[in-house]
Amino acid sequence: MRDSIGQSAPVIEAKGLGLTFQTGDGPVHALKDVDLTIGKGEFVSFIGPSGCGKTTFLRCIAALEHPTEGTLTVNGMAPDAARRARAYGYVFQAAGLYPWRTIAGNVKLPLEIMGYSRADQETRVRNVLSLVDLDGFGKKFPWQLSGGMQQRASIARALAFDADILLMDEPFGALDEIVRDRLNEELLKLWARTEKTIGFVTHSIPEAVYLSTKIVVMSPRPGRITDVIESTLPRERPLDIRDSKEFIEIAHRVREGLRAGHGDEA
Numbered sequence: 656m657r658d659s660i661g662q663s664a665p666v667i668e669a670k671g672l673g674l675t676f677q678t679g680d681g682p683v684h685a686l687k688d689v690d691l692t693i694g695k696g697e698f699v700s701f702i703g704p705s706g707c708g709k710t711t712f713l714r715c716i717a718a719l720e721h722p723t724e725g726t727l728t729v730n731g732m733a734p735d736a737a738r739r740a741r742a743y744g745y746v747f748q749a750a751g752l753y754p755w756r757t758i759a760g761n762v763k764l765p766l767e768i769m770g771y772s773r774a775d776q777e778t779r780v781r782n783v784l785s786l787v788d789l790d791g792f793g794k795k796f797p798w799q800l801s802g803g804m805q806q807r808a809s810i811a812r813a814l815a816f817d818a819d820i821l822l823m824d825e826p827f828g829a830l831d832e833i834v835r836d837r838l839n840e841e842l843l844k845l846w847a848r849t850e851k852t853i854g855f856v857t858h859s860i861p862e863a864v865y866l867s868t869k870i871v872v873m874s875p876r877p878g879r880i881t882d883v884i885e886s887t888l889p890r891e892r893p894l895d896i897r898d899s900k901e902f903i904e905i906a907h908r909v910r911e912g913l914r915a916g917h918g919d920e921a
């Protein structure tokens with residue numbers, strides 16, 4: 656099914672991508688010389704210290720920022736066009752659910768804005784809530800759910816309109832480790848079921864290694880890619896795979912990449 660991923664058409668392609676912000680304190684090179692290809696159905700993590708441009712890269716894909724150098728295509732289109740074609744769903748670190756809306760009401764919101772019919776909205780909300788294991792929670796309000804459940808609801812909201820790309824910016828960063836482990840497992844299952852292409856920002860080496868088919872290591876000033884690691888782990892990943900030799904080797908390479916990036920900075 657997915658064993659030909661390496662050869663699949665690029666969903667996201669960056670060539671010589673750069674973004675310099677002009678600030679009162681002078682230019683900030685948030686991204687420089689970024690070359691990256693993401694194929695259909697890949698799970699790509701971005702890891703690196705604060706300020707290395709992880710969020711900026713995700714925001715460029717989402718057309719929330721505009722590169723000042725190079726080219727970027729999303730589903731073969733300019734990011735603005737891909738955005739209009741609703742190519743992606745975006746999940747933020749904070750679940751960002753409206754407290755006055757029920758869980759179903761929150762998940763439904765993008766569908767209302769996009770003008771889906773009432774019946775279609777109901778069906779989609781039911782389906783995506785089930786996908787993230789929140790069957791029966793649609794009538795609850797966000798404050799009645801745990802932090803992990805709220806984050807699952809925000810993933811459901813991003814999945815509601817069938818975008819084939821899911822962009823996730825540190826979605827589990829604020830959760831405790833046990834909850835995070837469980838959500839990592841669930842996210843892998845969801846990815847296997849939906850065959851989405853996922854771009855995932857994290858600060859956690861184990862999370863990046865556990866989830867990804869490809870790990871992009873970045874370093875700051877200027878924000879750039881220092882290593883791209885193709886994972887050799889099987890796609891089926893029980894949590895205890897984290898004790899395997901292969902996992903530990905990949906984690907070691909990520910750590911070395913992060914350390915090297917820090918060295919350059921000095």
Ligand SMILES: Nc1ncnc2c1ncn2[C@@H]1O[C@H](COP(=O)(O)OP(=O)(O)OP(=O)(O)O)[C@@H](O)[C@H]1O
Binds near residue numbers: 685
């Ligand atoms: N709108 C902006 N205006 C000016 N500088 C910005 C802007 N957005 C980001 N930057 C700068 O660009 C650099 C990259 O920021 P970015 O948020 O992409 O990093 P990050 O790797 O996601 O960091 P973190 O892990 O802390 O979220 C930083 O130096 C940041 O201060």
